[in-house]
Amino acid sequence: MKLRTYIIEDNATIRENLIGTLEELADVQTVGSAETEEEGTTWLTAHASQWDLAIVDLFLRQGSGLGVLAACAGRSSQQKLVVLSNYATPDVRVRCAQLGVDAVFDKSNEIDALVDFCIVHGTRRASAGAPSAAP
Incomplete structure (x- = not known):
């Protein structure tokens, strides 16, 4: 079970390298990406059941990652929100x-x-979703 991840990063080179690294090393499935606060906020809130992890840069082409973080305050406790910033x-x-x-x-x-x-979050998510064995 792959970790469905949405990435908000305005630098295309960093975004593509990050996607490649995470998909190769951490069993991540990238479900989308955005370059601006509005794009990221709109997608994450409109598709609330379609992501497990959002990775957000703070300085974006338009707006701020802080606005994205605030918009995700009501997310499920199973969904993780992280910042990746310089x-x-x-x-x-x-x-x-x-x-x-x-x-x-x-x-x-x-x-x-x-x-x-x-890796840790994906493993926990897979364990929580796995059917339990009968005694």
């Missing part, structure tokens, strides 16, 4: 935590931690 400062991490983000990763040195997060 600006993962302590202040940004605190603000993201206030908005209910599950994790914040720095693009420059925490990609491995993001991959690990995806």
Whole structure:
């Protein structure tokens, strides 16, 4: 069972590299992507049952990832919301935590931690969805 992931990142090179890395290493299925706050917010809220993980950059072509995070505040507890940013400062991490983000990763040195997060969340999701064996 693949982890259905939506990516909000305005840099096409970073987005494509991220998709390739996650699909290869973490059993992720990318269900879509956006470059702006409006595109991301609209898709995530209109397709609330079609994603398990959203990866959000804070600085977008139009708008801010913070607006996306706020729009996802009412998501299911099973859905994970993470930030992947070049600006993962302590202040940004605190603000993201206030908005209910599950994790914040720095693009420059925490990609491995993001991959690990995806693997763990995908494994937990698969275990929760697997039928239990009869005693």
